[in-house]
Amino acid sequence: MPKRPSSCRSAGSRAVRRGLSLGGWVAVATTAVVIGSSLTAYGAYYDIYGNISQETVDTDSWDRPTKVEGALNIMIIGSDVRSGDNAQYGGQIEGERPDTLLIAHISPSYDGAVLVNLPRDSIVDMPSCEPNGDRPGMEAHRGMINSAMNYGGVQCQWKVVEQLTGIHIDHFVSVDFTGFKEMVDAIGGVEMCIPEPVDDPKAQLTLEAGLQTLNGEQALGYMRSRYGQGDGSDLSRIDRQQVFLGAMLRKVMSGEIMSSPSSIYSFLGSVTDSITVDDQFTVDKMTDIAIQMREVDMGNIRFITVPNGAHPDDPNRVAWTQPDADQLFQAIANDTEIVEDKPEEGDGGDEKEEAAPTVDPSQVSVEVLNGTDTSGLAGTVGAALQEKGFVLAGTGNPQGPIPGQTTVYYGPGMEEHANTVAAQLKKAVVAENPALGTTVQLVISADWDGLKGEPSSSGDVLDSIEAKTAEESESAC
Template sequence: MTQAPTGTGPRRSRRAPSGHRAAARPRPRRRVGRWIVLSLVVLVLAAGGTAYWLYNDLNSNIKGVDIDRALGDNRPEKLPTSGQNLLVLGSDSRAGANAALDTGKVAGARSDTALVIHIPEGRSRAVAVSIPRDTLVTRPECTGRDGTTLPSARRVMFNSVYSLAGPACVVKTVEQMSGVRMDHFVEVDFAGFKGLVDAIGGVPVTIDQDIRDTSSGLNLTAGTHRLDGTQALQFVRTRHGIGDGSDLGRIGLQQKFLIALLAEIKKQDLLGSPTKTYTIADDLTSALTTDSGLASLTKLAEFSRSMNGVDPATLETIMLPVQYDTQDPNRVVAAEPQAKELWQALRTDRDIPESAKKSPARGGTTP
């Protein structure tokens, strides 16, 4: 599988051009909250879209992957409604700008965070399902990063699929384990995440207990803290300082931070500062990979506008129900029948039953 960038050519300066002013126009209603990535792109278009070169510079940042071509026709059916399913990956690649952000000794790249975002028919709310990275799954046959055929394998860690075969194989794995078709795919790497948080001046989060993780370097006392980009990365990656030290406790932190990030974006008047908005968009699009159906600012904006009714206050975050593996207690497997009930609800665009939100393995309480 080859990741084909949608734009080429030299990168321009990250600073907005001096003296550039957006043409006077009525300010659009500030409904940020479609959620994390796509809402920012709409702000870019509204605040700085009058300059073609500026648009082209941001547009050329985005990298695209032709998921449909890579996976072929052997995929689950699309939703029978206007609902949408989006797979969001947070990549912890140790290459390029990300190397300086790594607090560990892990080489290569893995999908550190995986969320299936389900937007039901009507698109007025959304649910985010976290897939624990330590979940043992059956990886389908895929094309490896070296171009060779990677045979199907059972009982492999979910986050290893990305490092071996890339995002298209992750999409294929999620679709096989869930029976839910992913309409779109979005990936944001560490560097982009850090730049986004720093560009908006940090994100305030409140925790109920101290967190001291010597592995990630995070050291926070109970209370409210405004996290900068580096601390935010430590926060969403930490696990040794909370719960039982497993990946499950980290998921609670990731979900808490997602809600706090959306709230902070909604609170700030980004439309009132085109230069700040440009900086945010440039950081984000530079670290953004999507499926080819979203691989431009125009396509992202169109999709985001279709999610106009989704309010971050209604975003429900749950974890794929899992239980500890009987052969390896350091790994988890999907818990049944809860997982089947969850995926069935998404396949049919119905409300997720309460029984499908309960996971036998919790990994400690969420801070």
């Protein structure tokens, strides 16, 4: 034990499996790293770099995974420390646990980048950590992955991530609440499509439905909001966060901002007080990253969540799905490109040949209900249907009996609308429910096998892990 009007649609998510808070932290840290050293050309970055906090990490104190030459792995931490300016977001709390924890992998082999989210509520076997400063350290035990930060600081969190994943971590970047908010304001806000009105007092967020530009305060609330959107699960929140991240990355890396020294300077200068890096993450190394990232197509930046499911001992916690998780980690550690399996043309498998749907998806309002034990599945499927052009009316769980097969229910006169939804699914039946109005209802049952064009759950993990690109994440109404 330790020592102690929904006419909006989003170009949304095909998020892999499930995940917890990806958050705006990825956007904060990644975009800062990507464009930061661009300022060296203007002789200004050294001034800004001097304002960034640095922390010494003794990586020689544990056995480390082998590094692949040229590949770069950065541990990104979205800090939930709530002192100083951050205390307003939930009160002052002693200690610090990452709100978000992920690995950004930049590959020289395929001119791409992969961001792997490690769910913060993952229950894992953690190694021991020695005391570090005012941190007490911890004995080897089974616990939540993000608790390592509280027991042994960044050094302990770094060790835990390396030893659990087998991925050599080169550097870390940590950002807090205030930094994210100010960064969004520095780029003039981020345009998002909000499908339904949002009222979430816990996240200090109230938004009308529709296309709108979120300022820093609104964006922070949007990233933290859980109970005011979707099915209320932390697992569905990642879909919205990834959409926001894609929109933010595209804006930051647009010609307007990147071509203006003053814009870049303002962008980074607004958040340097909220960023911490390891003391080996020098200007020269950041410059190397910036040079690498300039060659990366935005369509080749991918977001992946470690395959996971509800923990058998606690449905509110996460267990990594094996061997899928280890195979993913091995691919990252070896700098192997992760590609999405796409069926060959004409390969329909056992699916019956169907007539083309007669109703455009933009005219179909669909509610997605999750009748399985897979937490967050309704949000994931709903976001995937949004991406295909459907209007998502809501997500949740069935209130009555669950059908034996995944079923699309429809009200009077809406059969063709239901057929249009069913045509997107690998397994589904269509049935009438006279109590329904103009919104069709998809009830996901135990036989769920995904949407057409997506790999089956029984496929190899490197084929079955879907990767969402920044381009796919761009929001639209």
